[in-house]
Amino acid sequence: MHPPLRIGLVAHDAKKAELIAWAQRWEDWLARHSLVGTGTSADDIEQACPSLRVEHLRSGPDGGDMQLGAWIVDGGIDALVFLLDPASAHAHEADFRALIRVALIAGIPVALSEASAEHLAIGMSLPAPAVAEPEFREIYSSSNGDHWRLGIVRGRMFVRHQPNAASGGTTTDTDVEQFLSSGTGPEHQALRRMIEQRRRGTEAP
Numbered sequence: 402m403h404p405p406l407r408i409g410l411v412a413h414d415a416k417k418a419e420l421i422a423w424a425q426r427w428e429d430w431l432a433r434h435s436l437v438g439t440g441t442s443a444d445d446i447e448q449a450c451p452s453l454r455v456e457h458l459r460s461g462p463d464g465g466d467m468q469l470g471a472w473i474v475d476g477g478i479d480a481l482v483f484l485l486d487p488a489s490a491h492a493h494e495a496d497f498r499a500l501i502r503v504a505l506i507a508g509i510p511v512a513l514s515e516a517s518a519e520h521l522a523i524g525m526s527l528p529a530p531a532v533a534e535p536e537f538r539e540i541y542s543s544s545n546g547d548h549w550r551l552g553i554v555r556g557r558m559f560v561r562h563q564p565n566a567a568s569g570g571t572t573t574d575t576d577v578e579q580f581l582s583s584g585t586g587p588e589h590q591a592l593r594r595m596i597e598q599r600r601r602g603t604e605a606p
């Protein structure tokens with residue numbers, strides 16, 4: 402789960418029904434975040450979605466778009482859903498152009514249609530990407546039960562040494578170069594062979 406986001410919500414009159422339908426579909430997800438909207442859009446969402454609280458700015462034509470733009474400039478908004486009506490003339494067009502412009506400058510996700518709002522919600526509601534797990538290959542194990550494995554994560558290689566249980570030692574990870582320069586034992590020789598095979602592309606699967 403992402404930490405709570407602050408999401409800006411705006412729709413022109415001809416698109417309010419789409420914003421409401423979207424908010425109803427995503428009500429459970431939106432309820433976990435902090436919402437701020439221009440006057441009428443905020444009212445409509447609260448009426449249609451009983452569990453949502455939306456911080457109200459002025460109505461768009463009265464300066465609400467500019468207020469939201471100022472929040473974005475100050476880094477206070479993580480995503481903007483602005484369902485824009487491209488088919489009508491708007492006296493305050495300069496205001497919402499400026500709102501979209503500062504959102505793009507801030508680099509936040511911006512959805513201007515119901516379809517893109519859907520993708521924004523899908524993307525932002527996904528769990529944060531898991532930290533990549535290393536892939537391991539056995540390098541060498543000694544007769545007394547010590548194990549050395551080569552770990553590879555995001556192209557970076559390291560050596561994981563797991564001492565035998567009886568020794569009570571702890572598992573350590575060492576950089577490959579550092580490991581190779583630390584000795585000439587059978588585990589070092591085995592790793593050199595493995596690396597050479599990787600380079601030549603002849604490593605066993």
Ligand SMILES: O=C(CO)COP(=O)(O)O
Pocket residue numbers: 411412413414438439440441442443459460461462465466493497
């Ligand atoms: O006009 C708007 C965006 O430009 C939206 O304003 P309202 O949410 O107050 O209708």
